Amino acid sequence: MSKFIMPQTTRDTTDILHDLLVDGRGLITQLDELQVLDERAVIWLCARISGRLDEGAFGERLRGVGRGVERAAHGALDQSASVSQKVHALARLLKADPQVPHFDQRFRALQDTLARKHPASTSAVRKYGDFAKQYPLCQAFVLALLAAAAAIGTGQIVSTAVVMMMLRTGNEILRDASLSTPTPSLPAARYSP
Secondary structure, three states: OHHHOOOOOOHHHHHHHHHHHHHHHHHHHHHHHHHHHOHHHHHHHHHHHOOOOOHHHHHHHHOOOOHHHHHHHHHHHHHHHHHHHHHHHHHHHHOOOOOOOOHHHHHHHHHHHHHHHOHHHHHHHHHHHHHHHHOHHHHHHHHHHHHHHHHOOOOOHHHHHHHHHHHHHHHHHHHOHHHOOOEOOEOOOOOOO
16 A cells, blocks of 8 residues: 555554554444444444534434444444544644655556545545645645555445545645645645535
């Protein structure tokens, strides 16, 4: 996976990417297990982690589904927070990395992989590419996040929800002007989906 980012990927980057994959796949496993208990809870949780359902509405829907289902849903929600934390750690580590050699080739390969595995991500991924071309200091983070997303499961509803959550977290990070340090030749990056 690190070949998509930069040839000289550091050990710290590799460790964070590994942890991100472990947490992401762990979240998929928890969602799969929750689906066996109560399919509605998975739908609500996927809506919650993708930002389509707020915390209050999520809690309200979980009432009455049973203590085991509620506990499993909250465990998966905690796991999703861990995935988000890893995405933030990756952004801090790759903040203001130099422009990535052969970015276009690497981006296209990841874009094709994500389009095949998670068609719902196509529009978001395209916007990441446009943004990274305009703000080269964000290219390493964009490629690392997309590589991690591409390595997460395939096309099933729960893995697509996890990928979309990762991309949404990346959007929030890129909206924060602190991701890219302004230089005389590069203004602070502002991402708008």
